[in-house]
Amino acid sequence: MRSNSLTARVLLLASAWSVLALVVIAVVISTLYRQGVERSFTDLLRAQLYNVINSVTISNENTLAGSPQLGDLRFSQPDTGWYWLVEPLGNFQTAPLVSSSLGASKLAVPSILDVPFDNRYERYYTLTDQAGNRIQVAETEVVLDGEGRAARFRVTGNLNVVEDDVRDFSNSLYLALAVFGVGSLVVNGLAILYSLRPLDHARVALGKIRGGEAERLEGEFPREIQPLAHEINALIESNRRIVERARMQVGNLAHSLKTPIAVLLNEARTLDNQHGDLVRSQVDAMQAQVQSYLSRARIAAQRGSILARAESEPALERLIRVMRRLNPDKAFELDLHQPGTLLAMEQQDLEEVVGNLLENAARFADKRIVVRMTTGSHPSSDPDITRRAWIELTVEDDGPGLEPDQITEALKRGRRLDESRPGTGLGLSIVSEVVSEYHGKFTLSRSELGGLKATLLLPGLSKELA
Template sequence: MSTRSLTSRVLWITSVWIAIALTVIALVISHLYRQGTEASFTDLLRAQLYNVINSVSVGKDGKLEGRPELGDLRFVQPETGWYWTVTPLGDFKAPPIRSISLGQGNVPVESQEKRPFNSRYERFYRTNDSFGNAVEVAETEVLLDNEGHAARFRVIGNHKEIEHEIDAFDRQVFLVFLLFGLGSLAVNALAVLFGLRPLDAVRRRLEDIRSGKSESLTGVFPREIAPLVSEVNALIDNNRRIVDRARTQVGNLAHSLKTPIAVLYNEARRLDEGPRQLVSAQVATMQTQVQSYLDRARIAAQSATVLARTEPAPVIERLMRVMRRLHPDLRFDVEDGAGTGHLLAMEQQDLEEVVGNLLDNAAKFAGSAVRVVVEPSIREDDPGRRSWLSITVEDDGAGLDEAEIDEALKRGRRLDESKPGTGLGLSIVSEIVAEYQGALKLRRGNNGGLEAMLVLPQVDRTT
């Protein structure tokens, strides 16, 4: 979905927020769990340390005696990373004692400069034993009797075990949050799509209005967009009234001019040859323009309904037969790539007007042939919204360059005064096509002549 879509914007923002929020929460939970686990591990080592202290004393022979029972098999299994040691200090030369699990191994002692004792005369530090285990050491020094015998007591625990425990917890937490996050994204997407469905309904209703299937936005809409629907309907009604009033005024003006023009035309016949030709030509131009405005008023009235439907193939074939009789020296070919079953959303007489004008113009300037191609088309400014049909009329004459094409579309401009006409043909075609939201494109064809392409709105027979 594009960033211009309201749905994609909401989904993107909420998805990013959910991902960030769940990730941060998971990291915080993992950190808190690590802190709690490590604190519990330290408390366990401290408790075991005082158990060892309470179990060891100086015997009558001046040696250390006692065998602490810590209730944990790891202290009697070799190389587990769980040990205890008691080492005499100073002038106390008794042999040290240690747990069975340490055997002949060793756990280095951290210097007091690097790791001093705390206020309780305890210190905790991490190191590696001689077997490669990452261990944590709880250590203190205790005076054992009144004779000044002191010893260093240490309880060592395998820190790798709690790392495994924390890693397992982290995996479970992130898995749970991942599943929860995916579920939240799915629910969020459904909520957004469901919540925005009324806007999609409004869009479809507007398309119905544009295509002539409806005259206003109808249906039941949520309270939040109901005012928008009311305002759009009011705008449509106001625009319709303005268009109807303008159309009526144009039609009335054109009708009021028809009678004076007819009188001028009849009176012109009584004039001398020179003035008669000049006045008749100008009256004919006025009559053509008045008829053009009348046609535009009629087209504007009919294009707003769903009644204007014309099959192009019979109209084009009928016009081609007429052109072949009028220009027997030219070849007229038709290539219908659209097939049958296609209808144009325009009146038959308007289709005859625009295609007839293009055929007549092509026949005037063609060298030997005129070709008509009918095929489905698209509009770059309306991708995928409506169906379009293109009708291309091409001749093999001299053609026009870009500047001449722009000039040819201007009302009343004739590029070749030697050819009959009023210079209104292409202008009228362009105006009629524009009334049906179509397009007229002129360019140089493959044969060197002018290629005029009509792009007209297409509807299905079921519409």
Template sequence: MAAARPKRVSSLTLRVLAVSTLWAVIALIAVGLIINTLYRQGTERGFRELLRAHLYNVVNSVWINGEGELRGEPEFGDLRYSQPATGWYWVVEPIEGSNSPPKSSISLGGRSLDRPSQEEISFNALYERAYDVVDPFGNDVVVMETEVELNDEGRVARFRVTGNRDAVEADVAEFTNQLTIALVIFGVASLFVNAGAILIGLRPLDSVRRALESIRTGKSSSLNDEFPREIAPLAGEVNALIDTNRRVVERARMQVGNLAHSLKTPLAVLLNESKGMTSEHGDLVRNQAETMQRQVQTYLDRARIVAQSGSILARTEAEPAFERLIRVMRRLNPNLAFELSVKPKGVWIALEQHDLEEIGGNLLDNAAKFARSRIKVSLAVGAVAPARPDDGPSDGWLTLVVEDDGPGLTADQMAEAVKRGRRLDESKPGTGLGLSIVDEIAREYHGVLRLTQSPLGGLRAEVTLPAIKEAASRLRLRS
């Protein structure tokens, strides 16, 4: 079994913010390490210079008298040289021409310090050398050493000054803490500034989205706003696509109209001629001509519906359309009570107004023929259309239900009722095309017509049609 691919981040804003944040974190860490390294190097260099200054202070403060004894005490003004076991010491040791005992700071307590051989660490050109040792008290100290001839008699002494490395480490640690706090504050502030800059930079995309929503809801026919140079070509291509779609729809409508007019006259002539023919041949010609008329009208309707259903501008607000239909039906059927329920208010449907009125008018007309006293109409938006006939859009669906309290139909009669030209009750006026037209229009818009028994006692006609996506989204938010 193939391994599942990781889910990618779908938000452009999150992608840009994630990449910029990752880069900012890496950059701040690198800058912090570089600054910390440079500060350590500078601190250690300053530490050695301080020890060198103390070393030559000792050299200038200690001398040898005529008896070969070491004399003098350096003045540092630093209490660490007078406190025991601090790691800050000075030592003067005679090497040649004197038997005097070595002199050292009070902090060393008369103890000695280890020293490497000259083969291990040699003197530089100034006859100085620096090295690290551990003092008798366990402190890690840095030693600065030199050898100086004290007089003209060739008496030489070794001078050593030490400093505790903890002073360097403490200084570097304090600086590191302060640097970390500063970089964290700067990094967090930079993330907010960066996020704001990204949101401001991507704001034109929100303008494009709102403009497209206006087009989908029929409030606008094109992207008319002024967009930045990077987005302007996209807006131009979208406008070109909308214009092309509009021209295709208009051309299809014109061709449908031309075809209807070109066939209307020949069929009318055939029907008129059939009246003058013998009854048997006249009936045959008349029946065939009427069949031709119905078939032509059927496919013309389908062509018109396909052209309109493919248009991104096909949309109608459902509630006002049905309010108009019900007002007409109330005037035509004063003996019937009509009820209308729409949830949520202001829902739009992705159909041309003519097609929506065709569906509603046929369903209401069919219900009015058989209803005894009551017809109930309801419209509601749902997330998915159950048992739809094909793979149509599924972002939002409007369910239209028309019920009556008439005699109703059996299951077999329901199946026959949607067939074109089938009339189950010859006593009622009509052509038998109403429910078949509803079924055909619904299918062309990826919807479906279902007939069931109504709780009112009569027929329940349910049509599922695509609603505008925004209406379904608003419904989900409210729930």
């Protein structure tokens, strides 16, 4: 799908939002779970600390006595990171009590200035024991009897328990969210594609109209698109009526002028040769100019219409057959690289343009005229012009050809470079005007056959909407 595709944009934005949302949800849930586990771990250490406090007393021999039962075998296994320790304070001199898991190992306890007691007279800090375990310590000081003898109590827990728990939960969470995310992306993608299918149907229907396969949008569309389809059909119908009305008016004008021009020609025959020839030549020029302006008015009325189309192959073949009959001494060749090409112009305009070029080529060619049609490109900065299909049509002959300054002169209205040959001098200028009305391009150059090469760049029809 192209970058300017509506489907691609919706899929990209929906997928990006889904992925971002799942990542944020995973981070938030994992962080909240970590905070909960750390809080539970601290509460566990506090409960075990109070258990040790309740289990230790001063014996009759003035020593610390007690055997805390914390219900966890890790307090009896060495180097597990789970320890408890009771040390006498002040003048109370006696041996400390330690768990079997700590043994003779020492803990690097920070000073009270570095980690002070909180309002419960408890403090919590993190250490690394001699076995390399990262442990959290819960510590407090308690007065044990009425004589003021006190002891410092410490209980530690291995923080690897927290990390392992959080890691296992996070892995399960990420896996579940990944499966859910992939499923959501697939479902969202299918839902978006299904929802946008009517737009694709509308695009195909418009392509059929441009390709000449249909004259209106056909098919059932959703409620949101149906008004657009109605408006497009109404616009097509309105455009058709405008074109037909313009054609009728142009035809009426042509018929209204035909009789006066015919009268002038008949009257010219009654005059002497010199004045009659002058009047006839001027009437012929007038007739050609009237026809030219009528054609321009008709083209302007329907230019850009999606209804304007011409089948190039039969039109060119018909013109070639006519020229062969009128000029049996000359060879006409037709080379179509893409048979069946449709042009976005009226059939009459195509025949008028090519017919003028063929007549001009037949008038000056020695023996050979070649007509070729290929695809081309329009050198324009207007995206509406450059992105559509363009057809290049050339008419070449083996005659004397024209020099660059003669080419400029030949394109001027009414100019004839060879007065000895019949004509009004309007043929090439009419071709240029008709082609320009369709935003095309008309150029003259030297042909490889030795004569003149006329190149037309004409708008083509594509079934794909740009």
